Amino acid sequence: MAPVTxxxxxxxxxxxxxxxxxxxxxxxxxxxxxxxxxxxxxxYHKMRKKLRRTKFIPPLDAxxxxxxxxxxxxxxxxFCHENKHRPWIKAIKTKNCDKGFIMTFLHWIYKTYxxxxxxxxxxxxxx
Numbered sequence: 001m002a003p004v005t006x007x008x009x010x011x012x013x014x015x016x017x018x019x020x021x022x023x024x025x026x027x028x029x030x031x032x033x034x035x036x037x038x039x040x041x042x043x044y045h046k047m048r049k050k051l052r053r054t055k056f057i058p059p060l061d062a063x064x065x066x067x068x069x070x071x072x073x074x075x076x077x078x079f080c081h082e083n084k085h086r087p088w089i090k091a092i093k094t095k096n097c098d099k100g101f102i103m104t105f106l107h108w109i110y111k112t113y114x115x116x117x118x119x120x121x122x123x124x125x126x127x
Contacts, residue, residue: 079108 080088090096
């Protein structure tokens with residue numbers, strides 16, 4: 001058996017040990033809560049019946065995706081208005097919206113928004 005010394009530990013080491021113990025305790029508590037919430041056989045049967053009645057499950061989009069869709073819609077409305085196309089609701093229908101129309105829309109976005117942002121780089125000379 002190794003001899004036990006009664007040296008005092010440095011306060012930083014004590015804090016690190018206490019933080020590790022607290023973290024470990026929190027992880028254990030969370031794991032036990034999750035295990036208590038697990039579905040049993042009856043829970044899965046109820047879920048199956050509920051999902052069987054559901055006709056469509058809409059996908060969940062991230063906030064950034066929803067924002068991108070919103071701003072692209074605004075740009076499309078502006079594109080249709082400035083270039084005197086039909087109202088955007090009619091212009092986006094399948095029979096009116098073909099590959100050429102979308103490509104011109106993308107080209108318009110490039111010319112209107114992206115090309116203006118680019119800065120001209122200074123040409124470096126050897127001398």
